[in-house]
Amino acid sequence: MKNYIPFFLLIFLSSLTFGQNNDIWTAFPNKDTTLIGFKDKNGTIKIEPKFSGFTTAREFENIIAVSEEKDNKWESYYLTKKGKVVGRDSLYVFDNGPDCENEGFIRFTDRKTDKMGMFNAEGKIVIPAIYSDVSKVHNGVISVLKDAKKKRDPLGEHFFWTGGKELLIDLNNKILIKDFKSDNNLNFYSLQKSKEPSKDQTRDNFLGVDGQYYSFINYEKEFKNWLQNTLLSDLSKANLEKHSFEKITYWKEPDGWINVPKSKFIEENFIYLKLKLEELKNPKTDYFVSTDGLNQFIFESSEYDIYFNNCNESKDWLYPVKNIVINPKNEADFKQDHFHFLRTENGYKLISVSVAKDDLK
Known part of the structure; x- marks a missing residue:
C-alpha cells in the first residue's frame, strides 16, 4: 500500500x-x-x-x-x-x-x-x-x-x-x-489536503471549514478497483498466490477451520478457485462485498498480532476485511461462497475461504 x-x-x-x-x-x-x-x-x-x-x-x-x-x-x-x-x-x-x-x-x-x-x-x-x-x-x-x-x-x-x-x-x-x-469506509491515514478536489476515483472529497479540500481513500472503492484491475485481470496461479496471505484459512467439514500455507492451498484448489472467481466477471453473477474486521477467534497465532489492538479488537480502520459473497444460482439453495481479503501493508490478500459445496481439498 x-x-x-x-x-x-x-x-x-x-x-x-x-x-x-x-x-x-x-x-x-x-x-x-x-x-x-x-x-x-x-x-x-x-x-x-x-x-x-x-x-x-x-x-x-x-x-x-x-x-x-x-x-x-x-x-x-x-x-x-x-x-x-x-x-x-x-x-x-x-x-x-x-x-x-x-x-x-x-x-x-x-x-x-x-x-x-x-x-x-x-x-x-x-x-x-x-x-x-x-x-x-x-x-x-x-x-x-x-x-x-x-x-x-x-x-x-x-x-x-x-x-x-x-x-x-x-x-x-x-x-x-x-x-x-x-460511511465507515474511509482510510484516515491517507489524508491529503488541497485547494481542489482530488481526481483520484478511489478517494472521497470533503470541503473543510478553511476552504481547503480534505480527501481520503475509500476502502470500498479501493477494493473494487483492486479486484477488477489487479486480481480478476489475471487469474493465473502465480498472481493468485502473489495476492494471498502466507497462510490460507478455510472451512471443511467435519474439521472446521483449517490453516495451511498458501502454496499448498492454491496448488490443490486452483481450478476450483479460478472457476469461482471467474464468475465475478459475469455481470449476471449475483454477489456483493461486505466489510468486517479480522476474526480474533479464528486468527489467533502471533503472525496476526499486528492486525489487532491491545484489547484484541480487530484494527479494521487500518486493516479491513473485504468479504466477497457469491449467492447460489439456484434460489432454493441458501448456501453461499465466501472469499475474504485482508487489507495489509502490501495490498489486499486472500486470507480465508468457505464455499457452499465441500469441494476444497
Missing part, C-alpha cells in the same frame, strides 16, 4: 510526547485466572492481579479501562501508567466491552448527560463530553456526532442515532469539516 505523510503529524506527536513509553506492561492472571494484573518487560509485577475479566487490555501502554471489586461492589474507571484514576463509572462501553486506547487517547461517557468525550494518556480531558457519539482517534482526527437523539429498536435490545450533525474535529476540538458524511 502507498504510504502517506499524516497531515496531522505535528499535532499528533505533540499530543503524544508524554505518552511515549517503550516499557509496555503485559497482562497476567492470578492462580485461578479470575483476576489480572500487569508485569513490565522484565517480568517485574507492576500491578498485582486485582482487575476483573471486564478489563480487556492485554497490554498497558498509556491508559486503560479497568474494573475491580471494592467493599463487595464493582468499580470501573480509567487508569494511567502513572497510577492516576479518572473517569470513575464513566467507561465508554460498546458491544459489552470497554473502550481501548488508540494513539494515546480513550473515550469516556458522562453518565449524567449521556454525552461522550475523550481522555489523553495523562488522564486529562482533551475532548469535552458534548457529543452524542465519538470515534476513536485516527491519524489525529476524530469523527463525532452532535445533538443526535438516541432511539431503541422495538425489542429494546439495541439503540440507534437519529438526526444530529456529523463533524470531523482535531485533538484541539477544532472543527475541520462540517456535514462530514462518513
Whole structure:
C-alpha cells in the first residue's frame, strides 16, 4: 500500500510526547485466572492481579479501562501508567466491552448527560463530553456526532442515532469539516489536503471549514478497483498466490477451520478457485462485498498480532476485511461462497475461504 505523510503529524506527536513509553506492561492472571494484573518487560509485577475479566487490555501502554471489586461492589474507571484514576463509572462501553486506547487517547461517557468525550494518556480531558457519539482517534482526527437523539429498536435490545450533525474535529476540538458524511469506509491515514478536489476515483472529497479540500481513500472503492484491475485481470496461479496471505484459512467439514500455507492451498484448489472467481466477471453473477474486521477467534497465532489492538479488537480502520459473497444460482439453495481479503501493508490478500459445496481439498 502507498504510504502517506499524516497531515496531522505535528499535532499528533505533540499530543503524544508524554505518552511515549517503550516499557509496555503485559497482562497476567492470578492462580485461578479470575483476576489480572500487569508485569513490565522484565517480568517485574507492576500491578498485582486485582482487575476483573471486564478489563480487556492485554497490554498497558498509556491508559486503560479497568474494573475491580471494592467493599463487595464493582468499580470501573480509567487508569494511567502513572497510577492516576479518572473517569470513575464513566467507561465508554460498546458491544459489552470497554473502550481501548488508540494513539494515546480513550473515550469516556458522562453518565449524567449521556454525552461522550475523550481522555489523553495523562488522564486529562482533551475532548469535552458534548457529543452524542465519538470515534476513536485516527491519524489525529476524530469523527463525532452532535445533538443526535438516541432511539431503541422495538425489542429494546439495541439503540440507534437519529438526526444530529456529523463533524470531523482535531485533538484541539477544532472543527475541520462540517456535514462530514462518513460511511465507515474511509482510510484516515491517507489524508491529503488541497485547494481542489482530488481526481483520484478511489478517494472521497470533503470541503473543510478553511476552504481547503480534505480527501481520503475509500476502502470500498479501493477494493473494487483492486479486484477488477489487479486480481480478476489475471487469474493465473502465480498472481493468485502473489495476492494471498502466507497462510490460507478455510472451512471443511467435519474439521472446521483449517490453516495451511498458501502454496499448498492454491496448488490443490486452483481450478476450483479460478472457476469461482471467474464468475465475478459475469455481470449476471449475483454477489456483493461486505466489510468486517479480522476474526480474533479464528486468527489467533502471533503472525496476526499486528492486525489487532491491545484489547484484541480487530484494527479494521487500518486493516479491513473485504468479504466477497457469491449467492447460489439456484434460489432454493441458501448456501453461499465466501472469499475474504485482508487489507495489509502490501495490498489486499486472500486470507480465508468457505464455499457452499465441500469441494476444497
